[in-house]
Amino acid sequence: MEENKTMDRRSFIERLGGLGLAGAAAAAFPWVEACSPAANKEVAREKARIGMIGPGSRGYFHLENMKQIPQAEVVALCDIYEPNLQHASELYPEAKLYRDYRKMLEDPNVDCVVITTPLFRHFQMAMDAMDAGKNVFCEKAMAYTIDECYQMYMKHLQTGKILFIGQQRLFDPKYLKAMSGVLAGNYGPVVNVRNYWFRNGDWRRDVPSPELERHINWRLYREYSRGLMTELACHQIQNGTWATGMLPSQVMGSGSIIYWKDGREVFDNVACIYTFPNGVNMTFESVISNAHWGMGEQILCKDAMVDLPGSRVYLEEPPRKSGIESLIAEIEEGIFSNSAFAGTSFSAENGSKDKGIAIMPEADGDGSVEIMQAFCNACITGKMPDKVLEEAYYGSVFSLLGDEALLQQKTLSLDEKYYLPTYKGRNGA
Ligand SMILES: NC(=O)c1ccc[n+]([C@@H]2O[C@H](COP(=O)([O-])OP(=O)(O)OC[C@H]3O[C@@H](n4cnc5c(N)ncnc54)[C@H](O)[C@@H]3O)[C@@H](O)[C@H]2O)c1
Numbered sequence: 380m381e382e383n384k385t386m387d388r389r390s391f392i393e394r395l396g397g398l399g400l401a402g403a404a405a406a407a408f409p410w411v412e413a414c415s416p417a418a419n420k421e422v423a424r425e426k427a428r429i430g431m432i433g434p435g436s437r438g439y440f441h442l443e444n445m446k447q448i449p450q451a452e453v454v455a456l457c458d459i460y461e462p463n464l465q466h467a468s469e470l471y472p473e474a475k476l477y478r479d480y481r482k483m484l485e486d487p488n489v490d491c492v493v494i495t496t497p498l499f500r501h502f503q504m505a506m507d508a509m510d511a512g513k514n515v516f517c518e519k520a521m522a523y524t525i526d527e528c529y530q531m532y533m534k535h536l537q538t539g540k541i542l543f544i545g546q547q548r549l550f551d552p553k554y555l556k557a558m559s560g561v562l563a564g565n566y567g568p569v570v571n572v573r574n575y576w577f578r579n580g581d582w583r584r585d586v587p588s589p590e591l592e593r594h595i596n597w598r599l600y601r602e603y604s605r606g607l608m609t610e611l612a613c614h615q616i617q618n619g620t621w622a623t624g625m626l627p628s629q630v631m632g633s634g635s636i637i638y639w640k641d642g643r644e645v646f647d648n649v650a651c652i653y654t655f656p657n658g659v660n661m662t663f664e665s666v667i668s669n670a671h672w673g674m675g676e677q678i679l680c681k682d683a684m685v686d687l688p689g690s691r692v693y694l695e696e697p698p699r700k701s702g703i704e705s706l707i708a709e710i711e712e713g714i715f716s717n718s719a720f721a722g723t724s725f726s727a728e729n730g731s732k733d734k735g736i737a738i739m740p741e742a743d744g745d746g747s748v749e750i751m752q753a754f755c756n757a758c759i760t761g762k763m764p765d766k767v768l769e770e771a772y773y774g775s776v777f778s779l780l781g782d783e784a785l786l787q788q789k790t791l792s793l794d795e796k797y798y799l800p801t802y803k804g805r806n807g808a
Pocket residue numbers: 432433434435436437438457458459460463480495496497498500518519520545546547594595609610
């Protein structure tokens with residue numbers, strides 16, 4: 380059964396090679412090469428010996444995925460919360476167990492660590508791990524502050540250690556395929572980027588006893604979390620920098636606790652506008668007390684709208700319908716239209732009813748296996764894939780800047796000192 384899963388996954392990864400990521404697209408996504416069939420073949424007989432710090436919800440998900448990755452060998456697990464440590468240990472009974480991550484970093488059997496602890500722990504754990512000579516996969520968002528993100532990036536440069544951040548959309552074939560069409564200019568210039576994430580729920584987890592409230596529900600408290608901006612926005616903010624090739628020159632917004640007034644400290648309602656140097660706006664909106672619109676990531680170009688998670692493109696001028704389709708559409712329209720002699724003085728612009736064209740109909744998964752495969756391969760070869768960390772860095776840094784703008788109720792720009800050396804001039808020059 381497990382072998383079948385591995386084979387399915389392999390053919391899925393092979394589909395990446397079939398995306399036609401040549402020329403401009405291949406140059407735009409150089410990191411994808413790290414989990415290509417050729418890269419997997421290069422390391423086929425070797426293992427990345429992994430120690431995981433914080434096998435909670437996301438960590439356990441990665442541990443399950445690692446069963447599909449032939450190069451992943453889980454040798455150690457560390458958690459301060461015993462139930463999660465024991466749960467993970469059932470999946471990998473041979474792994475050595477630790478309750479203090481510093482002790483795990485002393486283990487010579489561990490080549491690389493996967494950090495899936497709450498946000499406020501990422502920085503120190505990642506810095507200590509790189510200082511201890513370990514390669515690091517750290518979940519998003521990268522760290523709690525912009526300065527910490529920068530220090531982590533510099534530590535990676537100084538130590539030469541591999542550093543991945545869990546922005547799995549960078550390895551999601553449907554995002555890559557859609558983005559390659561945008562970057563090739565197939566749909567005209569990008570005129571707007573629209574991101575939203577709507578849910579209807581309190582974002583709480585069950586707590587077995589009251590003293591564990593902050594440990595389990597860390598996302599709701601400012602000391603540990605930056606709320607919706609680091610938990611959700613950071614995946615979506617990267618779409619704008621990716622699609623436009625630029626970095627936002629400013630961000631403004633508003634946030635509040637509008638419904639879940641239950642002692643939480645992070646906003647349950649946020650709206651941010653990021654503006655790129657050419658004037659293009661990117662929005663991020665999130666409300667967790669109405670789920671009607673669900674989750675959306677849309678690149679609006681002059682000639683089409685590209686729906687990234689839906690993997691569809693909606694042309695501004697859709698191809699002509701067949702005769703029978705037109706007739707059905709006309710009958711449907713006729714039933715609901717106003718009578719000819721009593722027209723309304725105003726009718727809402729409802730936008731296009733076009734059903735769109737599938738970009739990648741057979742897409743499955745979300746890139747989480749591929750990013751972990753790429754990390755394992757990079758740990759084995761010692762080669763850091765180009766640009767993958769820079770993309771992730773800006774996703775985190777601009778979500779943190781957004782949260783600062785909400786807190787300070789000001790329009791903010793990223794301090795020049797946080798532009799990475801490799802990306803000078805990318806902000807529209
Ligand atoms: N990429 C994605 O799509 C995605 C999805 C979900 C979560 N995440 C990220 O993963 C991270 C973890 O989120 P989660 O939902 O799994 O949280 P979680 O609370 O379920 O898991 C965190 C784990 O870390 C452990 N931990 C806390 N402090 C520790 C310490 N000092 N030493 C060792 N272990 C410690 C906890 O006991 C827990 O087991 C967050 O950064 C989150 O943003 C990413």
